[in-house]
Amino acid sequence: xIAVSVAAGFLMILADRGxxxxxxxxxxxxxxxxxxxxxxxxxxxxxxxxxxxxxxLTRAMLAYRSRERPSHIMRAVTLSLSDEEIVxxxxxxxxxxxxxxx
Amino acid sequence: xxxxxxxEFGRSTGAMVLAGLGPRxxxxxxxxxxxVVGGGIGGATAAKYLAASARTIEITLVEPNPNYTTCxxxxxxxxxxxxxxSLTHGYKTLAQRYGINVIHDSVAAVDPVAKTVxxxxxxxxxxxxxVVAPGIAFNYGALAGYDEAATQVIPHAWNAGLQTQLLRRxxxxxxxxxxxxxxxxxxxxxxxxxxxxxxxxxxxxFKQHKPRSRILILDAKDSFxxxxxxxxxxxxxxxxxxxxxxxxxxxxxxxxxxxERSVKTASETFKAAVANVIPPQMAGQFAQQNGLVDQSGWxxxxxxxxxxxxxxxxxxxxxxxxxxxMPKSAFVANSxxxxxxxxxxxxxxxxxxxxxxxxxxxxxxxxxxxAVSNAIxxxxxxxxxxxxxxxxxxxxxxxxxxxxxxxxAQSWYTAFTRDTFGYAAF
Ligand SMILES: Cc1cc2nc3c(=O)[nH]c(=O)nc-3n(C[C@H](O)[C@H](O)[C@H](O)COP(=O)(O)OP(=O)(O)OC[C@H]3O[C@@H](n4cnc5c(N)ncnc54)[C@H](O)[C@@H]3O)c2cc1C
Numbered sequence: 001x002i003a004v005s006v007a008a009g010f011l012m013i014l015a016d017r018g019x020x021x022x023x024x025x026x027x028x029x030x031x032x033x034x035x036x037x038x039x040x041x042x043x044x045x046x047x048x049x050x051x052x053x054x055x056x057l058t059r060a061m062l063a064y065r066s067r068e069r070p071s072h073i074m075r076a077v078t079l080s081l082s083d084e085e086i087v088x089x090x091x092x093x094x095x096x097x098x099x100x101x102x
Numbered sequence: 103x104x105x106x107x108x109x110e111f112g113r114s115t116g117a118m119v120l121a122g123l124g125p126r127x128x129x130x131x132x133x134x135x136x137x138v139v140g141g142g143i144g145g146a147t148a149a150k151y152l153a154a155s156a157r158t159i160e161i162t163l164v165e166p167n168p169n170y171t172t173c174x175x176x177x178x179x180x181x182x183x184x185x186x187x188s189l190t191h192g193y194k195t196l197a198q199r200y201g202i203n204v205i206h207d208s209v210a211a212v213d214p215v216a217k218t219v220x221x222x223x224x225x226x227x228x229x230x231x232x233v234v235a236p237g238i239a240f241n242y243g244a245l246a247g248y249d250e251a252a253t254q255v256i257p258h259a260w261n262a263g264l265q266t267q268l269l270r271r272x273x274x275x276x277x278x279x280x281x282x283x284x285x286x287x288x289x290x291x292x293x294x295x296x297x298x299x300x301x302x303x304x305x306x307x308f309k310q311h312k313p314r315s316r317i318l319i320l321d322a323k324d325s326f327x328x329x330x331x332x333x334x335x336x337x338x339x340x341x342x343x344x345x346x347x348x349x350x351x352x353x354x355x356x357x358x359x360x361x362e363r364s365v366k367t368a369s370e371t372f373k374a375a376v377a378n379v380i381p382p383q384m385a386g387q388f389a390q391q392n393g394l395v396d397q398s399g400w401x402x403x404x405x406x407x408x409x410x411x412x413x414x415x416x417x418x419x420x421x422x423x424x425x426x427x428m429p430k431s432a433f434v435a436n437s438x439x440x441x442x443x444x445x446x447x448x449x450x451x452x453x454x455x456x457x458x459x460x461x462x463x464x465x466x467x468x469x470x471x472x473a474v475s476n477a478i479x480x481x482x483x484x485x486x487x488x489x490x491x492x493x494x495x496x497x498x499x500x501x502x503x504x505x506x507x508x509x510x511a512q513s514w515y516t517a518f519t520r521d522t523f524g525y526a527a528f
């Protein structure tokens with residue numbers, strides 16, 4: 001529950017960032033994800049990052065960071081991201097997904 | 103040369119991530135030119151992410167080979183668990199979808215004054231920036247008796263392709279009961295866990311097909327990466343099959359006798375049925391010959407842009423770079439290449455430069471369904487690159503956790519090679 005409201009809070013804080021800035025930073029941060037995650041949904045044994053809302057993605061990343069969800073790879077990744085960056089990349093990936101889903 | 107249209111690019115999901123990147127120059131401005139030397143992991147990733155960051159940059163990728171075979175997973179090929187073809191990737195997507203001008207040639211020299219890159223076949227390509235990613239070279243002089251000609255009899259198999267194939271054939275034709283001698287190199291070298299992963303997977307092969315055979319690792323070092331994880335796995339999976347002799351025990355490796363197929367150490371000479379000598383390493387020849395290396399034999403770089411500290415306008419990524427705490431791995435080469443591409447795009451388009459996010463993730467097989475992983479994040483600090491966090495698998499993990507890591511590793515391979523070579527069904 002705490003994670004949910006924290007995530008919602010971040011999204012509000014970011015509401016007034018310029019869209020172009022979000023897209024540019026989001027794309028650069030997402031480039032980090034694509035070293036392991038595929039963007040066609042065919043990830044197999046690595047959890048997919050497609051098809052989630054920005055809130056869900058943000059929550060998932062915060063849960064990896066707090067060890068609530070175990071994965072030492074995702075913990076290293078999320079620890080190196082600021083709260084703001086987590087929201088930016090989550091939003092970017094969610095928007096990307098909306099754009100490409102049939 | 104450019105065949106890349108907005109429509110074409112937008113069709114692909116994977117490309118979408120990239121489509122959001124980077125500012126654009128006004129159409130009237132002339133294109134900046136970047137030449138990338140080497141189409142391995144670092145070079146291919148840099149070319150692709152440059153193409154995606156700024157459509158106004160003209161990118162030429164120079165690579166002598168028509169295809170690239172990955173070193174990662176080549177130990178699985180040695181164990182008979184995958185084909186070499188499945189590890190081989192071409193440049194078609196980079197050329198066709200990303201509009202990169204791919205030239206199959208070698209770069210002979212770079213002229214930083216004229217700002218041109220000279221190809222072996224003659225032509226000179228003008229550049230605004232160069233990205234150099236030539237991988238490693240072998241320091242043959244360091245091991246008496248082992249030179250380039252010797253690799254045809256005793257392979258290093260530390261570049262994947264023909265060398266790996268030769269080693270596999272030798273293992274196949276070896277008689278049961280033979281000794282496989284693996285000479286492990288001193289630090290720093292390409293992929294710290296890989297010699298020990300190789301020993302593990304060759305042991306797996308022996309266990310299936312030549313159970314009386316043994317593996318002897320003659321190490322130039324006294325300890326190695328993730329040693330506790332390997333020693334534990336060797337005891338559980340291959341008891342009595344693998345012997346590891348550190349330098350303090352043998353007194354160090356002195357010479358290789360190619361005819362006798364033996365390795366001479368300070369204390370003893372070891373005869374092999376099959377030998378695999380991994381020599382000491384340094385930055386790729388191209389870097390050695392073009393003033394990019396310091397006395398360490400590797401290329402010092404700026405930790406944010408990967409621009410050479412010795413030659414302005416020339417950036418070095420991948421194994422050839424001397425990047426502080428970052429190990430020499432494909433994941434690191436890919437991570438550095440992205441940071442470098444974003445920095446070059448920012449410089450050439452005059453946009454804002456951000457501090458890079460640098461990572462390493464490494465999956466290592468102890469047996470086909472027992473794998474471990476390691477995840478490290480890095481950050482530029484005090485002129486170099488430092489580890490921020492480092493997480494490694496634990497010795498006491500459950501079989502299920504290890505099995506899951508092995509399955510994850512397979513998925514990682516596909517995602518990672520697509521990220522690098524744009525092998526995209528998307
Ligand atoms: C057995 C083994 C297992 C490994 N396993 C893993 C793993 O699981 N995970 C991992 O992350 N890493 C792994 N690695 C390490 C990984 O392979 C390297 O770190 C990675 O390939 C480095 O990339 P690079 O671009 O620097 O060099 P390379 O990939 O070697 O590419 C260099 C390219 O430059 C080209 N070139 C050289 N000179 C010139 C020139 N003058 N002109 C034009 N082109 C030139 C070459 O032809 C080559 O294609 C492993 C390595 C080995 C040996």
